[in-house]
Amino acid sequence: MKFVSLWAIALVLCGAIRAQFAVDSQLAAEIGKIKAIDNHAHPARPAFGSDKDTDYDALPVESMEAYTEPVRTRAGSPLASEASRALYGPVKDVRARKRQLMDEKREGYANWVLDQVGIETMIANRVAMGPGLTPPRFLWVPFEDALMYPLNNASLAAKNSDRKSFYADEEHLLKRYLKESGLTVPPATLDLYLEKVVTPTIERHKHGGAIAVKFEAAYLRPLDFADVPKSEAARVYAGARGAPPADTAYKELQDFLFHYIVAECGRLGLAVHIHAAAGAGGYFDVAGANPLLLEPLFDNPKLRNINFVMLHGGWPFTAEITPLLSKPNAYADFSEQTFMNYPRAVAQVIRQWLEYAPEKVLFATDAYPFSDEMGWEEAAWVANSTGRQALGVALTEMLHDAEITRERAVELARMVLRENARKLYRLH
Numbered sequence: 468m469k470f471v472s473l474w475a476i477a478l479v480l481c482g483a484i485r486a487q488f489a490v491d492s493q494l495a496a497e498i499g500k501i502k503a504i505d506n507h508a509h510p511a512r513p514a515f516g517s518d519k520d521t522d523y524d525a526l527p528v529e530s531m532e533a534y535t536e537p538v539r540t541r542a543g544s545p546l547a548s549e550a551s552r553a554l555y556g557p558v559k560d561v562r563a564r565k566r567q568l569m570d571e572k573r574e575g576y577a578n579w580v581l582d583q584v585g586i587e588t589m590i591a592n593r594v595a596m597g598p599g600l601t602p603p604r605f606l607w608v609p610f611e612d613a614l615m616y617p618l619n620n621a622s623l624a625a626k627n628s629d630r631k632s633f634y635a636d637e638e639h640l641l642k643r644y645l646k647e648s649g650l651t652v653p654p655a656t657l658d659l660y661l662e663k664v665v666t667p668t669i670e671r672h673k674h675g676g677a678i679a680v681k682f683e684a685a686y687l688r689p690l691d692f693a694d695v696p697k698s699e700a701a702r703v704y705a706g707a708r709g710a711p712p713a714d715t716a717y718k719e720l721q722d723f724l725f726h727y728i729v730a731e732c733g734r735l736g737l738a739v740h741i742h743a744a745a746g747a748g749g750y751f752d753v754a755g756a757n758p759l760l761l762e763p764l765f766d767n768p769k770l771r772n773i774n775f776v777m778l779h780g781g782w783p784f785t786a787e788i789t790p791l792l793s794k795p796n797a798y799a800d801f802s803e804q805t806f807m808n809y810p811r812a813v814a815q816v817i818r819q820w821l822e823y824a825p826e827k828v829l830f831a832t833d834a835y836p837f838s839d840e841m842g843w844e845e846a847a848w849v850a851n852s853t854g855r856q857a858l859g860v861a862l863t864e865m866l867h868d869a870e871i872t873r874e875r876a877v878e879l880a881r882m883v884l885r886e887n888a889r890k891l892y893r894l895h
């Protein structure tokens with residue numbers, strides 16, 4: 468229960484993220500008590516000795532060209548030191564303190580971090596899990612994008628330096644999936660590729676404990692996935708092996724593979740997470756990440772039984788997300804916004820969604836090991852603080868405007884922080 472008092476205090480007092488607006492104090496106390504399910508994060512596995520965790524992302528952002536980062540997340544932001552102080556106390560050497568705690572708590576370290584911020588379950592988007600990140604506190608969401616790029620990617624990778632490293636990363640991950648499937652190169656036909664690599668990989672993920680799969684496609688291409696006939700895709704697959712295929716033909720194959728993977732997720736009872744928002748980097752194609760591009764997917768009768776979660780809530784297209792939530796199979800979380808944006812901005816987004824489809828709104832942090840000073844632990848603290856505060860502001864405003872009762876406000880807080888996710892993933 469330690470985090471209860473800590474949170475009640477944090478919501479009212481915390482320095483750099485102190486709001487200039489009031490959260491109803493009774494509501495703040497209730498929000499502080501709720502143990503959250505975090506819909507999307509990239510926790511690092513505690514590593515000892517020469518062991519190093521490299522599985523926290525399929526497309527790590529460290530290798531990108533320099534770009535103008537949002538103010539709140541720049542190096543030297545007061546949020547990092549505030550988060551460190553809250554988690555580790557007023558110590559001089561945070562790295563040493565972290566190492567000491569990790570050595571003390573060993574495989575319980577990541578659970579300890581979750582306890583500090585009041586998160587009961589963190590849904591971990593990682594290439595692989597491992598010791599120290601285990602159920603029930605950490606649940607797995609693996610990446611499937613690599614399966615969409617079995618041909619020569621040289622032409623796509625040549626677009627810019629960020630894409631160059633992202634495609635190299637996807638090729639590296641596809642090699643891993645091929646190896647796990649008992650192969651070294653993709654087989655000669657599309658049918659064999661689906662049968663020997665794609666389906667077995669998704670099945671392995673399911674059997675490895677996955678509750679959903681993740682697409683980072685927006686870092687690689689626009690989100691306009693067409694429903695391409697298999698014969699067309701098979702022709703591209705068979706015809707373009709070796710040399711880079713024409714970009715338009717390759718897109719048809721990617722589109723088919725995306726639909727095939729999604730349908731397999733439906734068969735296996737896995738939800739589908741899609742990065743639907745602006746992303747990191749100065750070359751990121753913001754227009755190509757507009758969630759409206761996903762509408763044909765949600766409306767495809769063949770895919771109606773699959774639950775899609777638009778990660779990061781479409782930012783900056785947050786208004787576009789609102790009507791999409793009327794699709795029975797569409798959900799959104801507000802991860803990334805809770806890290807990059809200030810509480811007032813996030814509160815406005817949350818309020819708009821809560822007034823429309825509150826059953827579809829999910830709390831999330833996108834906690835990520837950005838740097839030494841902003842580790843996944845600090846990022847979780849920042850995003851958790853901002854997320855709870857923004858939720859508190861949105862509900863307080865709705866209460867003041869007589870849209871909801873106090874009881875309903877608490878109920879909505881519970882839905883957003885845990886109940887909606889619990890139902891979506893059928894957790895106990």
Ligand SMILES: [Zn+2]
Binds near residue numbers: 507508592833
């Ligand atoms: Zn993420």
